[in-house]
Amino acid sequence: MEKKYTPVKSVRGTQDIYPEQYYRRLEAFEKLRNVFERYGYQGIDVPLIEPVELHLRKSGDKILKGMYHFKDYGDRDICLRPEITASVVRAFNEGLANEKRPVKLYYHGAVFRYDKPQEGRYRQFTQTGVEVIGTSALEYDAEMIMMTSECMESLGIQNYEIAISDVSILFALLDAIGLPQEKKSLIIGYLEDLNKVPDKNDFIPIIKKGLAESGVSESEINAEHGPYGKVVKLILQLSNLRGTPPEVFERLQVTMSHFIDTGKPLPDTSSLKKVCDILTSFGINWNKARVDFGFGRGLAYYTGTVFEIYSPLLGAANQVCGGGRYDELLNILGGHGEAKSVGFAFGFERLILAAERERNAKTQSDCNLEKGHLDAYVIPMSESDFPYAIKVAGILRNEGAKVEIDFSGRHSSKATKRADSTGAKFVVYVGGDEEKKNGFTLKDMKFGAQEFCELDKVKNSSLFGSRL
DSSP: OOOOOOOOOTTTTOOOHHHHHHHHHHHHHHHHHHEEEEHEEOOOOOOOOEEEEHHHHHHHHGGGGGGGGEOTTTTTEEEOOSSSSSHHHHHHHHHHTOOOOOOOEEEEEEEEOOOOOOOBOOOOEEEEEEEEOOOOHHHHHHHHHHHHHHHHTTTOOOSEEEEEHHHHHHHHHHHHHOOOOGGGGHHHHHHHHHHSSSSGGHHHHHHHHHHHHTTOOHHHHTTTTTTHHHHHHHHHHHHHOEOOHHHHHHHHHHHHHHOOHHHHHHOOHHEEEEEHHHHHHOOOTTTEEEETTTTTOOOOOOOOHHHHHHHHEGGGGGGGEEEEEESSSHHHHTOOOOEEEEEEEEEEHHHHHHHHHHHHHOOOOSSSSSSOOOOOEEEEEEEHHHHHHHHHHHHHHHHTTEEOOOOOOOOOOHEEEHHHHHHOSSEEOOOOHHHHTTEEEHHHHTOOOEEEHHHHHHHOOOHHHHHH
């Protein structure tokens, strides 16, 4: 009796990319790549596995709980990369450190995080991004933001928002009100969460609880004029502080003056103002972009400009891109020389989903195979014609055509129906008569017209290729 096996399912949080989606993803990446290369970036690829130490240096111990990490057979601590920036910087240190800086690189590849799966978010997903390594010029910060806008437009996404800030302003504010250094990243991280709740006042107990769990006493948290009492009020005000230059900077000055004692200097906002001025020179659409002090990219390595892109059509989990300036990572990873850098990454799956929502397309097609990918479908009249069919198909492929041969042995009428179901542009019939004449019968599947074509006229000729 034949043994029955149960189907093996894919790992939770992963997805199979079937041909229909594969080609849409390929087309989308080509559009992004075209934008990157028009701005002078070059492609790089890095390993899927990295030393755990690489990401511990970049993000600290907190990243461990979201990583896939293990011991290899050499008892080394290895991980599946949770993001690609650190790998690119490591690769730069190993193979590009002697190149003239800045070096402009782009990448596209899989990353792995043990997050809760949801729409557009997987445990294995794809990041597509760029890095400019070795420059302090703020023009690159602005160029990147402009480039993300062009990427969105290139995919047909018109409904998006760009939020721009500067973590150095936030850190300086926290310094000015006396917040200890070790609590700064915790507080900036709360800015991200504040944007996810309908009523921001409901988030105050969560902030206070987080401070208590980090070791702050209840009396310190509730002291209205102490640093912790001030910081709760500050981030609530910052969460609502957004707009376009120059008006938003005027409101920022007022907010800062409320929290900083008279006579003390206010945090320097000149870098962010300069980035905004350059963006205006680039022609940024300020109807889609804003300065926003209500978000914080809490990763410790960000040092200046930060930005995110949102697609409102995705609902609550609407971020599709994040990036910013990181001026210390190269040295943290053992590099030398000018370390100041800036980069961003798209969550590729969310980007694709946003493009689908934009054009009201289904996320999942009724058919998982790509239609219309074939130029020609070769149908031999009988099995004895297979060798000649292979010869004809080979010539057509050499001329650049995408060709499939029907080896089923079915009747030509059924084979033609099969060709039609694939969306092939042409059907090529080959049999004894065609072989004697050293040619084939070509049928245009759109118009139904048929004609005989000689093989000798196909070789080294653009005639057939142009028709395809």
